[in-house]
Amino acid sequence: MRISLFSFCLLFCFHVARTQQLAVDDGMAFSTTTGEESGVRDLLISNAGDKPLLIRELVLKGANAMQFNLRTSTTFPITIAPGKQTPLMFSFKPKQAQMPGIVTAELVLLTNDPKQPQKTVMLRGLVAKGLEGENEPPLHRVVETLGYGLKVGGEQLSLGTEAAPVGDEVKASLFAKANPKQPVTMLPVARYSPKEKVPFGYYYENKRGRLRYQKVGTLSDAYREHQTLYPRLISGETTFDPKDRFFGLFTSTAAHATYTEAERNRGIPHAVRVYPLKDSQGKAVADSYLVCFEEAKNGDYQDFVFVLK
Numbered sequence: 481m482r483i484s485l486f487s488f489c490l491l492f493c494f495h496v497a498r499t500q501q502l503a504v505d506d507g508m509a510f511s512t513t514t515g516e517e518s519g520v521r522d523l524l525i526s527n528a529g530d531k532p533l534l535i536r537e538l539v540l541k542g543a544n545a546m547q548f549n550l551r552t553s554t555t556f557p558i559t560i561a562p563g564k565q566t567p568l569m570f571s572f573k574p575k576q577a578q579m580p581g582i583v584t585a586e587l588v589l590l591t592n593d594p595k596q597p598q599k600t601v602m603l604r605g606l607v608a609k610g611l612e613g614e615n616e617p618p619l620h621r622v623v624e625t626l627g628y629g630l631k632v633g634g635e636q637l638s639l640g641t642e643a644a645p646v647g648d649e650v651k652a653s654l655f656a657k658a659n660p661k662q663p664v665t666m667l668p669v670a671r672y673s674p675k676e677k678v679p680f681g682y683y684y685e686n687k688r689g690r691l692r693y694q695k696v697g698t699l700s701d702a703y704r705e706h707q708t709l710y711p712r713l714i715s716g717e718t719t720f721d722p723k724d725r726f727f728g729l730f731t732s733t734a735a736h737a738t739y740t741e742a743e744r745n746r747g748i749p750h751a752v753r754v755y756p757l758k759d760s761q762g763k764a765v766a767d768s769y770l771v772c773f774e775e776a777k778n779g780d781y782q783d784f785v786f787v788l789k
Contacts, residue, residue: 501529502593506760507602509625510548510572511617511670511709513610514580517573519708520551523601525558525589526565533560534592538568540603542585548572548603572605580609580617582625602627602760611707616672619772619782625709626669628770629762630755638779643742643750652754653741654726655788658767663719666696666729670785671711673775676734677701680784682720682727683739693730696720699784731773731784738773748774753781757789765789 503526512518527533535558540548551569560566574583583605588598606625609615618637623630633639633646645651657664666680681696697716699705705712728740729752738751745751757768768789775783 499529499595500531500533500591500593501527502533502589502591502596502599503528504589504599504601507604507627508570508587509604509606509627509709510570511606511608511625512572512574513608513615513707514574514578515576518571518605519704520569520571521710522567522569523587524565524567525560527560527562529593530562532562534558535560535566536590536592539588539590540585541588544583544605545585547574547578547583547605548585548587570603572603574605574607578607580607582606582621606709608707611704612672612674616707616780616782619780619785622670622672622709622782622785623770627760628758629760630758630770632753632755632772632781639753639781641749641751641774641777641779646753648755648758649753650756652769653752654728655740655769656726657722657724660724663721665719665787665789667718667787667789668697668699668711668713668784669770669787670709670782671699671705672707672780673783674733675701675703675706677714678731678733678784679716680729680731680786682722682729684722684725684727694720694722729771729786729788731775733775735775738775740771748777750774757787 510518537556549571551571585603587601604625608617619632620635631647678699679695681694683693686692697713700712700714730737730739740752751774753772755770757765757770771786771788772781773784774781
């Protein structure tokens, strides 16, 4: 079971002496196809205070609330001790007649936090027509479901493969570590590609000018893990330390490897689009990027999508 990760939204935390302190993500994102239930995701509720936190009730609101389901068998109220956390599991199952697109609802937590007696968590479900090809969702829907307020360059499935930047895209092919005391995060947040194991990681040139590859993780080839938000890893991590080197990013499929440096790619004029990351309000997230790989030549750029932080 993987922990729910949604964008890099701020936690609503307040410091008050001797009190409860709720900490929870602003939203959750799910993905599936029409009429099929999504995988289960965790909403992690934490108590950052020094007194017991009481979750009195959960309330699902909105016209589509019944499509989101609490999968944890529990009785309310829930008590969370200081410094502890409790995961609650949810899934998303759109109606059989649900059109492809984004389904939303609100999850309201009623608590005894004096500064935050009610906390609303936005629920978003991405519905695709089916698996692969023209059934896949376009990048702009992927980004909206994840809660990122950036422009990818169009709402159509194909964005083209021309070299000119589109939307909020910037020309960025190599990166450097922003904070010498922290690792770099390369988090896979979406994948719509053929079904196979896919290693990913970073590369750099050594002092002799030779290319060195460092695999960070490998995406799973399990059923539906190739057509989903937050694809699962079968091995590896999501963080690495490039030290003081300039580095690029790569993915590797059975057909070929794809690099953030255009000159290293063959057959695809512009194989990676890089966007400065923005939160749901359109505010820039410091030292963070959305890196979108095009594995084929159809220009959809949601084959492998990572948050680089």
